[in-house]
Amino acid sequence: MPEQPYKSVIEALLLVAEEPLTPEKISQVVEISKEEVAGLLNELREEYERHSRGIRLYEADEGYKLGTPPELSAYIEKLFSVGASPTLSRAALETLAIIAYRQPITRVEIDAIRGVKGAGVVDTLLKRKLIQVVGRKESPGRPQLYGTTPEFLKYFGLNDIHELPPLEKLQDKE
Amino acid sequence: MAYQVKLPVFEGPFDLLFHLIQKQEIDIWSISITEITDQYLEYLRAMEELNLEIASEFLVMAAALLRLKSKRLLPSSSSFWEEEDDKEILSIDSTEDLIRKVLEYRLFKEAAFFLREREKEQKKIFFRSSRQPRVYRQTRQETIWDESQEPEKLARLFQQLQERELKENTRLSFTVTEEYGLRQKMKYITDRLKRSKSPLYFSSLLQSHSVEEIIITFFALLELCNQSEARVWQEKKFGPILIEVKEA
Numbered sequence: 001m002p003e004q005p006y007k008s009v010i011e012a013l014l015l016v017a018e019e020p021l022t023p024e025k026i027s028q029v030v031e032i033s034k035e036e037v038a039g040l041l042n043e044l045r046e047e048y049e050r051h052s053r054g055i056r057l058y059e060a061d062e063g064y065k066l067g068t069p070p071e072l073s074a075y076i077e078k079l080f081s082v083g084a085s086p087t088l089s090r091a092a093l094e095t096l097a098i099i100a101y102r103q104p105i106t107r108v109e110i111d112a113i114r115g116v117k118g119a120g121v122v123d124t125l126l127k128r129k130l131i132q133v134v135g136r137k138e139s140p141g142r143p144q145l146y147g148t149t150p151e152f153l154k155y156f157g158l159n160d161i162h163e164l165p166p167l168e169k170l171q172d173k174e
Numbered sequence: 175m176a177y178q179v180k181l182p183v184f185e186g187p188f189d190l191l192f193h194l195i196q197k198q199e200i201d202i203w204s205i206s207i208t209e210i211t212d213q214y215l216e217y218l219r220a221m222e223e224l225n226l227e228i229a230s231e232f233l234v235m236a237a238a239l240l241r242l243k244s245k246r247l248l249p250s251s252s253s254f255w256e257e258e259d260d261k262e263i264l265s266i267d268s269t270e271d272l273i274r275k276v277l278e279y280r281l282f283k284e285a286a287f288f289l290r291e292r293e294k295e296q297k298k299i300f301f302r303s304s305r306q307p308r309v310y311r312q313t314r315q316e317t318i319w320d321e322s323q324e325p326e327k328l329a330r331l332f333q334q335l336q337e338r339e340l341k342e343n344t345r346l347s348f349t350v351t352e353e354y355g356l357r358q359k360m361k362y363i364t365d366r367l368k369r370s371k372s373p374l375y376f377s378s379l380l381q382s383h384s385v386e387e388i389i390i391t392f393f394a395l396l397e398l399c400n401q402s403e404a405r406v407w408q409e410k411k412f413g414p415i416l417i418e419v420k421e422a
Contacts, residue, residue, distance in 0.1 A: 056299070058299065058301075065301055066301070067299045067300060067301040068299060068300045068301075069299075070295055070298035070299055071298070073297070073298035073299070073300070076300045087290070087293055087294070087297070088289075088290075088293060090185055090286065091185060093286040093287075093289050093290055093293075094185060094282055094283060094286040096286070096289060097282045097283075097285035097286040097288075097289055098282050098285075100285070100289075101282070101285060113275075113278060113279060113282060114185070114186055114188070114279065114282075115186040115187045115188040115189075115231060115235065115275070115279060116185065116186035116187070116229070116231045117231065155293070155296065156289060156292040156293060156296060157292060157295065157296040157299070158292070164285070164288070165288060167281050167285065170281055170284035170285055170288065
């Protein structure tokens with residue numbers, strides 16, 4: 001293979017890859033160190049932003065992928081002739097928030113915090129694969145325990161569950 | 175509709191309680207349980223007056239609040255309170271306990287708000303993935319024939335599409351849309367009523383019996399009643415709906 005500028009090689013890889021590319025994978029293909037890859041990725045990210053390109057570099061699922069800038073969403077929706085996709089209900093988001101911060105947690109414990117019996121909500125979230133059963137609580141009835149999924153992180157554009165702001169910080173907002 | 179009263183919608187009793195406490199603009203720990211209980215009940219009454227369905231959780235909370243309020247009036251040593259608390263969703267032992275629960279709920283409400291913002295932001299980003307081109311193809315809809323054109327043209331189009339499907343090895347899907355305008359339907363009903371000597375059955379107004387048609391016909395009928403153009407009645411409960419022209 002004739003030697004090419006590494007940055008354009010990485011850009012080309014990101015363009016054709018359908019799944020997020022990890023720095024490891026890129027470093028294997030390009031045959032440069034992971035540190036060099038990280039540096040070049042950063043350069044790419046900055047260039048896209050500085051030149052107001054129609055491309056952005058996003059980090060997700062411990063990998064990198066190319067996507068569009070949020071401010072251009074209206075045009076893309078027009079191209080696909082779809083409106084903005086439906087969002088989760090308030091009840092679903094509250095339940096998700098409780099599960100995300102208090103996992104593993106049972107249905108009864110979720111209901112106690114919300115003050116509402118939300119039987120259907122948990123099922124919907126399970127079906128959408130935003131939460132999953134992670135075990136059973138060793139208490140009478142051995143109720144199922146729920147936790148968030150990788151799909152949850154992807155949906156909200158988080159790399160890690162620890163990217164959620166600490167609960168106490170949310171309280172400070174008052 | 176002559177007037178509309180707007181009541182804020184709450185996700186649950188804690189949501190409503192927090193709203194009430196916040197409205198008082200005092201430190202949450204110094205709330206008066208009596209006042210909060212009264213305001214809470216007032217809100218439920220307003221809901222009732224507007225014929226809004228009150229979820230059972232709101233009533234359970236009302237009972238819990240009243241219990242707390244009355245507890246303060248009785249000597250604490252009273253054996254009346256000794257009975258076993260059943261482990262309900264809403265077991266509230268004291269005002270402090272109530273406040274703690276409201277505050278905890280409030281935290282997650284904030285967290286849900288954070289998630290909502292993330293969600294909004296994420297929905298605006300599009301990625302190249304194997305899934306998107308398919309969406310693109312699926313949603314490219316165009317009307318190529320409607321009732322104003324010759325039926326033969328539809329047959330020809332269908333044949334062409336079938337050939338294309340074979341040639342390009344793709345799958346094409348067809349949707350037949352029926353469109354009913356409310357105005358058209360109202361006009362259709364009044365025309366029918368004028369021509370008819372005897373009352374008409376609702377079912378006789380339907381042509382395709384699709385859900386959409388039933389709904390729009392019913393809407394049209396309600397609108398005609400509202401405009402005093404038609405009179406509608408049933409002989410018995412769940413009986414067929416009869417319609418006649420309302421004499422001016």
